[in-house]
Amino acid sequence: MYHQRFLLGTKIFIFVFLTACTSRAPLRNPADLDKVLKTAVEQKRVPGVVAMVATADGIFYEGAFGLEKDTIFAIASMTKPITSVAVMQLVEADKVRLDEPAATYLPELSKVQVLEGSTLREPKSPITVRQLLTHTSGFCYEFMNAALHQYVAQGKAPSMMAGGDGFLQCPLFFDPGTKWEYGINTDWLGRLVERVTGQSLEVYFRLRIFEPLGMRDSFFNVPVDKQPRLAALFLRSEDGALAQEKPQPLEPVEFFSGGGGLHSTAADYLRFAQAILAGGQLGDQRVLKSETVSEMGRNQVGDLSLPQSFSSVMPEVMTDGSSPPIKFDKFGLGFALNSRALDSGHGANTMSWVGIYNTFFWIDREKKVCAVLLSQMLPYGDPGPKRLVKDFYRAVYARLK
Numbered sequence: 001m002y003h004q005r006f007l008l009g010t011k012i013f014i015f016v017f018l019t020a021c022t023s024r025a026p027l028r029n030p031a032d033l034d035k036v037l038k039t040a041v042e043q044k045r046v047p048g049v050v051a052m053v054a055t056a057d058g059i060f061y062e063g064a065f066g067l068e069k070d071t072i073f074a075i076a077s078m079t080k081p082i083t084s085v086a087v088m089q090l091v092e093a094d095k096v097r098l099d100e101p102a103a104t105y106l107p108e109l110s111k112v113q114v115l116e117g118s119t120l121r122e123p124k125s126p127i128t129v130r131q132l133l134t135h136t137s138g139f140c141y142e143f144m145n146a147a148l149h150q151y152v153a154q155g156k157a158p159s160m161m162a163g164g165d166g167f168l169q170c171p172l173f174f175d176p177g178t179k180w181e182y183g184i185n186t187d188w189l190g191r192l193v194e195r196v197t198g199q200s201l202e203v204y205f206r207l208r209i210f211e212p213l214g215m216r217d218s219f220f221n222v223p224v225d226k227q228p229r230l231a232a233l234f235l236r237s238e239d240g241a242l243a244q245e246k247p248q249p250l251e252p253v254e255f256f257s258g259g260g261g262l263h264s265t266a267a268d269y270l271r272f273a274q275a276i277l278a279g280g281q282l283g284d285q286r287v288l289k290s291e292t293v294s295e296m297g298r299n300q301v302g303d304l305s306l307p308q309s310f311s312s313v314m315p316e317v318m319t320d321g322s323s324p325p326i327k328f329d330k331f332g333l334g335f336a337l338n339s340r341a342l343d344s345g346h347g348a349n350t351m352s353w354v355g356i357y358n359t360f361f362w363i364d365r366e367k368k369v370c371a372v373l374l375s376q377m378l379p380y381g382d383p384g385p386k387r388l389v390k391d392f393y394r395a396v397y398a399r400l401k
Contacts, residue, residue: 030061032399036391041066045384046358047234047242050266051373053396054274060369061396062266072217072229073374075269076260076355080186082272083258084133084334086193086204088292091129095196098133098333101126105192114138115151115171124175129192131176132185133333134300138172139183143314147173160184165191165255180304180331190258201256212285213275215268220253220261230263231376233357235316236384242377260356266372269361273370276351276363296333297351297365305329306336315379317356322381325389326352326362335363344390345397358385362393371396 037049048066050073052059062069090096096105103110109127113120123138131137140148142160148170152159158166168187190201197204202220210218222230233245253261271282276296280288288296306329312318326346328336335351342350347366354360358377363370373392375385 030063030399033061033392033395034063034065036388036395037063037065040384040388040391043384044242045388046375047244047377048231049373049375049388051371051392052266052270053369053371054270054277055400056277056368059270061399064266067231068229070217070229070265070267071231071374072222072226072263072265073231073359073376074233074355074357075262075264075359075374076357077186078264078269078353078355078359078361079258079260079262081276081334081351081353082205082209082262083186083190083193083201084296085209085272085276085288086201086258087129087133087189088288088296088333089208090193090196092289092292096129096192098130099128102129102132102137102188102192103127105129105195106188109188113171114175115147115173120171123172125177127172127176129189130300130333132189132192134180134331135182135185136178136180136301136304136331137176137183137185137188138174138179138181139170139185139188140173140181141183142167142170143317144182144311145173146311146313149313163255165257180301180306182310184259186334187257187259190256193258194256201258205262209272209287210268212287213271213282214285215264215271218262218264218268220256220263222250222263231374234377236377236379236382266374269372269374270370273361273363273372277365277368277370296335297337297349298332299330299337299339299349300333301331306331310381312379312381317379319379319381323386324354325360325386325393326350328352341366344393345400346393354380356380358382360389367397367400369396369400 040046050064050067053061114123127137142148142152157170160167194201234242237243275282279290280293309321309323312320328338330337330339336353337349341348347364350362350364352362358375361372
């Protein structure tokens with residue numbers, strides 16, 4: 001999810017056409033939204049922030065404080081919805097079936113076992129593609145699950161921090177379909193896309209998602225000429241100050257992490273969100289059918305519920321007891337959902353997720369608005385960005401009224 005950061009013509013016509021079809025002048029006199037962002041930077045709650053909002057009519061607001069608008073961010077787990085869209089494209093093409101055992105496409109998953117205490121056993125049922133999309137497969141995250149953290153510490157499986165894809169060797173920690181827990185599921189889905197298509201995730205994303213949507217600044221490997229635009233990573237020190245991490249040279253990525261490997265800009269990710277908001281289409285470019293988007297935005301976990309706070313065994317990465325900025329309680333296909341309308345203004349079944357570096361987005365199909373707010377700092381769950389994103393949510397919906 002974050003180790004890579006540490007280790008560190010026709011196309012023109014289409015892009016111009018898309019821009020003309022899907023954008024309008026940003027909101028004039030956005031003093032309240034500007035103030036929310038500017039105050040957060042001035043008070044050192046975040047080192048810098050870029051935010052954009054769109055409605056069904058086009059761009060509604062854009063602002064940047066402490067950073068340039070075209071800053072490129074490590075978006076970490078905001079990669080997951082993009083990977084999920086790729087999977088659903090394969091479902092639409094009848095190359096993948098949601099309730100088929102995932103081992104049909106990834107035979108190595110047939111050998112994955114459940115760790116129960118100190119014993120490994122066969123799972124009671126095979127992992128399905130749907131369960132990977134909904135985080136109900138039994139896979140967990142090393143920095144959130146104490147048992148997995150200990151398992152890795154004992155040298156029984158590679159750590160995510162080691163780089164590469166060795167962490168995919170980790171076992172399950174519950175039987176598929178019996179529980180919801182955030183984990184490495186979407187990295188497996190990225191591998192599934194590569195296996196089914198015969199293309200790397202980098203190539204598939206570029207051809208089937210980024211180029212159609214005009215996402216010109218989204219990469220696993222950021223080109224050298226664009227690296228000066230990368231956001232610096234800041235850490236919250238013990239005295240509460242923000243300290244910039246020493247820059248590390250970016251090494252070429254060989255494992256394309258579908259769970260957290262992408263870099264992008266606010267403008268690019270907003271285009272992705274706009275396409276989902278519009279039912280899978282941006283301008284004249286369609287990446288998903290509208291009925292597929294609707295299915296992705298429906299509860300797929302039944303009576304299972306998401307926790308209202310998340311455990312962490314690595315507080316330098318994520319604070320223990322972190323609560324999500326949007327009170328989601330269900331999960332669709334690649335997106336968290338709130339089953340009821342929220343006091344913050346979000347309509348029911350708003351599709352959202354976050355990234356470990358305090359990056360956020362939401363797609364409210366009921367209120368016809370989507371937004372992206374990006375910073376670049378650790379730990380996730382820090383009070384500074386948490387307050388910022390909540391203030392921003394409320395300001396956006398107040399402005400929409």
